[in-house]
Amino acid sequence: MFGSASSLHWLFLGLLHANIVLGSASQCASFELPDLEGVVLTGKTYFKAKARVNITNLYSAIDTDTLPAFCRVELVITTNATAKSSANTEVWLPDDWNGRFLGTGQGGLAGGVTVADLGLIAVQQGFAGVSTDTGHSSTSTDGSWAGPGNDNAIIDFGWRALHLSVVAGKEVVRSYYDRSAAKSYYIGCSTEMQMFPDDFDGIVVGSPANWMSHLMSWSIHISLNVLPPASPSFINPTQWNDVIHPEVLRQCDSIDGLADGIINDPRLCPFRPETLACSPGQNTSTCLTLVQIHALHRIFTTYFEANQTYVFGPYYPGGEAAYPDGLVGAVSFAIPQDWAQFFVLNDTEWTMDLYNASVLRLMEEVNPGQADAIESNITAFTGPSHNGKILQYVGWADQLISSENSIHYYETVHAFMQTIGQDINDFYRLFTVPGMNHCMGGFGANAFGGAGQAASGMPPLSLDPEHNILAALVQWVEQDQAPSSLTAAFWNNNNVTAGLNFTRPLCLFPTRLQFAGGNPNDPASFECV
Ligand SMILES: *[C@@H]1O[C@H](CO)[C@@H](O)[C@H](O)[C@H]1NC(C)=O
Ligand SMILES: *[C@@H]1O[C@H](CO)[C@@H](O)[C@H](O)[C@H]1NC(C)=O
Ligand SMILES: *[C@@H]1O[C@H](CO)[C@@H](O)[C@H](O)[C@H]1NC(C)=O
Ligand SMILES: *[C@@H]1O[C@H](CO)[C@@H](O)[C@H](O)[C@H]1NC(C)=O
Ligand SMILES: *[C@@H]1O[C@H](CO)[C@@H](O)[C@H](O)[C@H]1NC(C)=O
Ligand SMILES: *[C@@H]1O[C@H](CO)[C@@H](O)[C@H](O)[C@H]1NC(C)=O
Ligand SMILES: *[C@@H]1O[C@H](CO)[C@@H](O)[C@H](O)[C@H]1NC(C)=O
Ligand SMILES: *[C@@H]1O[C@H](CO)[C@@H](O)[C@H](O)[C@H]1NC(C)=O
Ligand SMILES: *[C@@H]1O[C@H](CO)[C@@H](O)[C@H](O)[C@H]1NC(C)=O
16 A cells, blocks of 8 residues: 555654654644545644643543653544534654554444553554544443444444544544655454454454454353352352362463463363362352352353354353453443344343344344454455454453454464465464453463553563564564564563563464473573473
């Protein structure tokens, strides 16, 4: 698309002279929007280096004084003139621009510009960043904005607002710096893979919700097995944390060579909850009833339909500390109910206990906003005409989307590519993160520059390609050097201010992390096998 000799030439100049200032306060103040149909400029604000940036919306917040200087441009983009639907979009333009464009994503059903990642990833690393509220304002678990039947809002959320924002954002960048971005990237967690192959040259995606029909059915399956709290199969947080988790560690923690509280590959753990069955008279805060053991088996097992059709992966052993957040905190449960009510069935009276197999079929058929992004033929993006690269990651203790979903999608692409004689490693790589919860947090080395991590107190150890997945992607796209491993940091209490505990490798799937002996705080003591 771009990549012309002149923009590449400029890029090298930019890299050699990192102090070249391409934006400024006066440039921000005098910025005028190029003539773009349906796009209106609603704000431009200059932030000096280390100025306080304190911006909050329903989905994302930033409150920091650590950023380099940048210009914040706010846009309203008409998404369908007939329906008068629109999206709020922001483009953040650093003075010290690295010549690259970065789109950032959302999570769940949210509507809100990802100001946290625009600041703490894009501007912090010199990218011109764009993010949109996807056409509505809401938290990540609230889907009531979708109607029922609010088609334009659903399409905006599904793909249209982001695509139009990327197109407009690139024009803003070109006009502001007087040159186009040399390369375009995307970073998101929990969002779908994009459907416009030309929008980006490379994408980083964590634990994507790219199979909404099946993810929603699975969430309902999990909740029907262990909820409501009054149900005899309900497993309370004390049982998850103090009964099940220690037994998982007892049975499986040493399989990877090191008893450190982290299950490096839970697929190797043949967890048997039967050992926890209550003896006569035993207090159930120290054991499980038979009904609870059966429920645990069902949610720790791959979910199939009655006719053996694959629906979704399991909860894996190891993430017990986070599973009650998903369950008791009702985070995962607000979403499928809203999805069914407002996006699929158009019935605000519907509740999850009414679920049956035809609801999954309807979710597939209606496919709101084309939310099922499960195409295994991604050659339009990765083939020689575009040469796009994908870096994906997933935490083995994901409490909101079974980690297996990332593996399942990767493997369908892998299989397809093999049928056409292509090696998936040339364009699509998956890293698994032992102990990490959905997108971040949990146990183990889990900070490596993924979306939302820095904003949640878990920045990468450094911005180099070894420690920062976005830099690894840039190196792959621009220098054809594919990452074969990454090194992640574990900050004490998952908070950088508490200091570094250890760093550890992340393994390229299908390899897994094995302790080889030595000091466990030294990444060299581990191998990917
Ligand atoms: C950020 O803004 C909020 C209100 O929007 C305010 O409560 C908070 O004190 C501000 N933070 C700082 C550090 O000024
Ligand atoms: C735009 O909205 C109108 C009115 O809701 C609808 O009829 C039309 O199909 C929409 N167009 C597109 C491209 O979504
Ligand atoms: C609910 O409404 C949407 C949008 O109008 C439509 O596509 C879908 O088919 C409807 N669902 C059912 C079950 O009729
Ligand atoms: C079971 O143990 C819990 C926690 O130690 C305690 O609060 C509760 O009273 C005990 N129940 C019985 C019936 O002893
Ligand atoms: C069984 O699986 C197929 C998909 O292969 C699906 O179309 C069909 O509706 C399923 N039957 C039931 C009862 O869910
Ligand atoms: C399955 O659920 C749908 C949606 O609630 C309902 O319309 C349908 O009658 C149910 N089918 C059966 C066989 O219960
Ligand atoms: C895969 O997708 C490409 C690009 O969209 C298309 O040209 C090709 O025919 C597809 N291959 C198969 C086997 O479907
Ligand atoms: C990290 O710890 C500091 C100091 O205790 C605290 O102020 C801050 O809120 C914490 N950050 C997060 C994201 O929890
Ligand atoms: C470092 O991590 C280990 C293993 O998770 C943990 O046991 C230990 O308490 C941590 N150290 C500190 C200072 O938090």
